[in-house]
Amino acid sequence: MKKLQGISASPGLVMGPIYRLRHGIAGLTRVVELPIHEQALFDAAVILAKDEILQMEEKNDGPQRDILMFQRVMLEDYSLLEQIKECIAQGMGAARAVEHVGKEYAAMIEAIDDEYLSQRSIDVLDVCRRVVKILDGESRMPPQIEHPSILVSDRIYPSDLIGIDKSKILGIATSAGSVQSHAAIMARIMGIPSIIQLGADILNCDDRQFIILDAYHAQVTLNPNEQAIEQAQMHMVHQDRSRNLLLGLKHQPCITKDGTSVTLFANCSSAQDVRQAIELGADGVGLLRSEFLIAGDHVPGEEEQYLHYRQCLSVAEGKPITVCTFDIGEDRKLEGLDDPIHYSALGLRGIRFQLAHPNLFLNQIRALLRAAVYGNLRVIFPLITSPADWEEALELVDLAKRQLRQEGVPFCDEVPIGAMIEVPSAALLADEILGNRCDFVNIGTNDLIQYTYAADRQDSRMSSYFTGWPRAVSRLIDMVVQAARYYKIPVYACGVNASDPDTAERYIRQGVTGLSLESGCLMQIKAHLLDVDLVPRS
Ligand code: PEP
Ligand code: MG
Numbered sequence: 327m328k329k330l331q332g333i334s335a336s337p338g339l340v341m342g343p344i345y346r347l348r349h350g351i352a353g354l355t356r357v358v359e360l361p362i363h364e365q366a367l368f369d370a371a372v373i374l375a376k377d378e379i380l381q382m383e384e385k386n387d388g389p390q391r392d393i394l395m396f397q398r399v400m401l402e403d404y405s406l407l408e409q410i411k412e413c414i415a416q417g418m419g420a421a422r423a424v425e426h427v428g429k430e431y432a433a434m435i436e437a438i439d440d441e442y443l444s445q446r447s448i449d450v451l452d453v454c455r456r457v458v459k460i461l462d463g464e465s466r467m468p469p470q471i472e473h474p475s476i477l478v479s480d481r482i483y484p485s486d487l488i489g490i491d492k493s494k495i496l497g498i499a500t501s502a503g504s505v506q507s508h509a510a511i512m513a514r515i516m517g518i519p520s521i522i523q524l525g526a527d528i529l530n531c532d533d534r535q536f537i538i539l540d541a542y543h544a545q546v547t548l549n550p551n552e553q554a555i556e557q558a559q560m561h562m563v564h565q566d567r568s569r570n571l572l573l574g575l576k577h578q579p580c581i582t583k584d585g586t587s588v589t590l591f592a593n594c595s596s597a598q599d600v601r602q603a604i605e606l607g608a609d610g611v612g613l614l615r616s617e618f619l620i621a622g623d624h625v626p627g628e629e630e631q632y633l634h635y636r637q638c639l640s641v642a643e644g645k646p647i648t649v650c651t652f653d654i655g656e657d658r659k660l661e662g663l664d665d666p667i668h669y670s671a672l673g674l675r676g677i678r679f680q681l682a683h684p685n686l687f688l689n690q691i692r693a694l695l696r697a698a699v700y701g702n703l704r705v706i707f708p709l710i711t712s713p714a715d716w717e718e719a720l721e722l723v724d725l726a727k728r729q730l731r732q733e734g735v736p737f738c739d740e741v742p743i744g745a746m747i748e749v750p751s752a753a754l755l756a757d758e759i760l761g762n763r764c765d766f767v768n769i770g771t772n773d774l775i776q777y778t779y780a781a782d783r784q785d786s787r788m789s790s791y792f793t794g795w796p797r798a799v800s801r802l803i804d805m806v807v808q809a810a811r812y813y814k815i816p817v818y819a820c821g822v823n824a825s826d827p828d829t830a831e832r833y834i835r836q837g838v839t840g841l842s843l844e845s846g847c848l849m850q851i852k853a854h855l856l857d858v859d860l861v862p863r864s
Contacts, residue, residue: 327547327548327549327550327551327554328527328547328548328549329545329546329547329548330524330525330527330528330545330546330548331524331544331545332499332500332521332522332523332524332525332528332544332545332546333505333521333522333523333544334520334521334541334542334543334544335498335503335505335510335513335514335520335521335522335541336498336510336513336514336517336518336519336520336541337519337541337542338497338517338518338519338541338542338565339519339538339539339540339541339542339558339561339562339565340476340496340497340519340538340539340562341476341496341536341537341538341539341550341555341558341559341562342473342474342475342476342496342497342536342537343473343475343476343533343534343535343536343537344475344476344478344499344531344532344533344534344535344536344537345469345471345475345476345477345478345494345533345534346478346479346531346532346533347469347477347478347479347482347486348479349455349479349480349483356419356421356422356462357419358417358418358419358422359419361414361415361416361417364414364418364419364420364423365411365414365415365420367420367461368410368414368420368423368424368457368461371420371457371460371461372401372407372457374460375401375453375456375457375460376398376401376402378456378466379394379397379398379401379453379456380398382394382485382488383395383398386488387596387597387598389511389512389515389595389596389598389618390484390488390512391596392618392621393449393484393488393512394484394485394488395621395624396446396449396621397449397452397453397456397484397485398453399621399624400449400450400453401453401457405431406427406428406431406450409427409430409431410423410424410427413426413427420461421458421461421462424454424457424458424461425454425458427454428450428451428453428454428455428458429451429454431450431454432447432448432450432451432454433447435447435450445504448481448483448484448509449484451483452483452484452485455483455485456485467489468486468489468490468491469489469490471490471491471494471495472494473494474493474494474495474496475494475495475496475534476495476496476497476498476499476537476539477490477495477497477498477499478498478499478500478528478529478531479500479501479529480500480501480502480529481500481501481502481503481509481522482498482500482503482509482513483509484509484512486509487509487512487513487516487518488512492516492518495516495518496518496519496539497518497519497520497521497539497541498513498518498519498520498521499520499521499524499528499537499539499546500520500521500522500523500524500528501523501524501525501526501527501528501529502522502523503522503523504522505522510522514846515599515602517846519539519541520541521539521541521544521545521546524546527548528546531548535548535549536549536550537549537550538550538554538555538558540558540561571853572849572850572852572853573606573607573849575607575849575852575853575856576606576607576849577607578852578856580609580852580855580856581856582834582855582856582858582859582860583856583857583858583859583860584859584860584861586834586860588834588839588840588841588855589609589610589612589816589818589839589840589841590607590608590609590840590841590843590848590851590852591608591609591610591611591612591613591646591648591818591820591840591841591842591843592606592608592610592611592612592842592843592844592845592848593611593612593613593615593820593842593843593844593845594611594613594614594615594638594845595614595615595618596618597634597637597638597641599845600614600638600641600642600647601641602845603845603848604641604642604643604645606845606846606848606849607848607849607852608645608845608848609645609646609840610642610645610646610647610648610702611638611642611645611646611647611648611842612648612768612818612820612840612841612842613648613650613706613768613770613820613842614638614647614648614649614650615650615653616631616649616650616651616652616653616690617652617653617654617658619631619634620652620654620658620660623660623661623663625660625686627689628689628690628692628693629693631689631690631693631694631697632692632693632696632697635647635649635693635694635697635698635703636697636700636701639697639700639701639702639703640700640701642701642702644701644702645702646702646703646704647701647702647703647704648704648705648706648744648768648842649694649703649704649705649706650706650707650708650746650768651677651680651687651690651691651694651705651706651707651708652679652680652686652687652690652708653675653676653708653709654674654675654676654679654680655669655671655673655674655675655676655679655709656669656670656671656673656675657671657784671776671782675708675709676707676708676709676710676746676748677707677708677709677710677711677715677716677719678709678711678715680707680719681715681718681719681722684722687719687722688722688725688726688729691705691722691723691726692726692729692730692735692737694741695723695726695727695730695737695738695739695741696730696735696736696737698737698738698741699736699737699738703738703741704741704742704743704744704765704766705723705741705742705743705744706743706744706745706746706766706768707719707743707744707745707746708746708748708770709746709748709749709773710745710746710747710748710749710752710759711749711751711752712751712752712755712759713755713758713759713762716745716759716762716764717762720743720762720763723743727739742765742766743763743764743765744764744765744766744767744768745759745760745764745767745768746767746768746769746770746773747759747767747768747769747770747774747806748769748770748771748772748773748774748777749773749774749777750774750777750778750802753769753774753802753803753805753806754802754805756805756806756808756809756810757805757808757809757812759809760806760809760810760812760813760815761809761813764813764815765815766815766816766817766818767806767810767815767816767817767818768817768818768819768820768842769803769806769817769818769819769820769821769838770820770821771796771799771819771820771821771822771823771824772792772821772822772823773821774799774802774803774821775791775792775796775799775821775823778796778798778799778802779791779796779798779799792822792823793823793826794823794829795828795829795832796823800832800836803819803833803836803838804836807836807837807838808837810837810839811837816839816840817837817838817839817840818838818839818840818841818842819833819838819840819841819842820841820842820843822844824841824842824843824851825843825844825847825851827850827851827854830843830851830854830855831854831855831858834855834858834860835860
């Protein structure tokens with residue numbers, strides 16, 4: 327028996343046989359033709375690869391579709407294609423040229439000091455792998471795994487998870503990889519227990535070798551003895567039981583012991599997320615991040631957005647959906663602007679970006695007002711910093727309404743509009759913002775902590791500010807709660823730290839009326855709050 331320690335990328339405990347996912351080595355028997363022929367082969371392979379990806383896009387939704395779209399767009403990247411062309415012209419075979427340039431390109435992206443971009447390097451490798459396989463005449467069919475198994479590899483590519491039958495993946499164990507990688511994000515969404523960075527030893531395991539993967543403790547046990555298997559079995563029974571118990575709470579309203587009702591919304595990014603959140607018992611969606619509709623420089627137009635919001639409403643079973651307008655900024659950039667801007671956390675972000683690009687904002691508002699005819703839709707503006715930008719945003723909503731009315735386009739005139747309070751200035755002036763046609767507020771503690779403590783939310787060395795109970799932020803929340811009480815409007819907390827049961831309880835004790843969380847933890851928070859008594863008894 328041997329234990330390997332890694333980093334947990336998605337929680338859970340499973341045991342089962344290994345399925346070694348091998349990503350192959352460079353073809354050894356390639357025949358290199360004349361450069362002109364190699365270039366023609368490469369061009370044909372790119373067309374085929376784009377076509378394959380497009381077909382997969384049509385069958386997928388949400389983050390999977392975005393990843394595939396990004397990969398397809400990569401195959402149109404001028405600089406990547408030119409570098410490959412140059413290598414081919416110098417006599418390198420097409421497949422070798424793609425491998426060579428793909429690796430260099432991915433390394434260059436990975437080195438960029440930008441979390442979003444560096445995560446995308448794996449997509450470059452993934453899409454180049456597809457082109458190489460076409461050139462080498464290898465199958466792009468996903469592996470056919472017969473029995474449910476734990477996937478073991480150096481790293482998992484997004485296309486591995488998109489292709490394989492989900493019911494056959496018990497867990498994932500990799501020697502390398504990153505928690506922020508797309509494959510890790512997908513594993514979390516799919517609820518597949520995963521451990522990364524286990525080191526090279528995990529790659530020496532044989533196919534079908536039996537292991538225990540404990541992603542709660544980021545540990546893999548090789549050749550477990552009977553006692554370890556028994557213990558794991560017990561944990562799994564316990565895990566299933568608590569999962570079922572929590573799911574049993576799905577239809578129970580979240581009311582604390584003293585009778586305070588708490589709304590439990592979900593944070594979502596796609597229609598697929600919304601469907602999953604409703605299935606898991608969310609009261610609705612408290613934050614639908616819309617900027618994930620933007621892929622590179624493709625900003626969906628009014629019509630595309632309208633259809634998307636309608637699709638989200640159609641899966642929400644009449645429950646409220648709160649769409650946050652595009653929060654474009656340093657960590658969620660919009661490429662290809664006519665007038666490129668310098669992105670910075672303290673620059674054009676959230677509502678400021680939108681007010682600087684009123685047509686983009688108007689398009690989104692029009693799409694939202696039109697979609698709202700078909701369900702319970704609410705709109706919220708990100709990063710409101712002052713009563714002035716709140717007022718300016720409201721005026722643009724009025725303008726969108728006037729335009730639609732003049733054009734005779736049906737829309738909902740009564741869409742509730744709320745403000746994201748996520749910078750200290752907005753909390754300090756909450757009374758003025760909330761007093762001006764504000765129907766509800768979301769306190770975004772990810773940003774409120776970042777801007778209160780001057781602690782970059784993307785810098786892992788700052789993580790201590792984002793856990794536990796940040797006292798300075800608590801004082802700002804008090805101001806927002808008081809203003810919300812005065813104007814009798816609901817106030818929600820929607821940052822990541824509210825997923826912790828104790829922190830969630832503190833928010834409710836402080837007067838927050840609801841929470842908006844990742845859907846996977848909603849029932850756990852409900853179970854905790856059901857047991858809380860907010861009235862101290864003597
Ligand atoms: C927040 O800032 O807390 C929040 C929920 O918004 P986002 O994470 O999208 O910035
Ligand atoms: Mg925010």
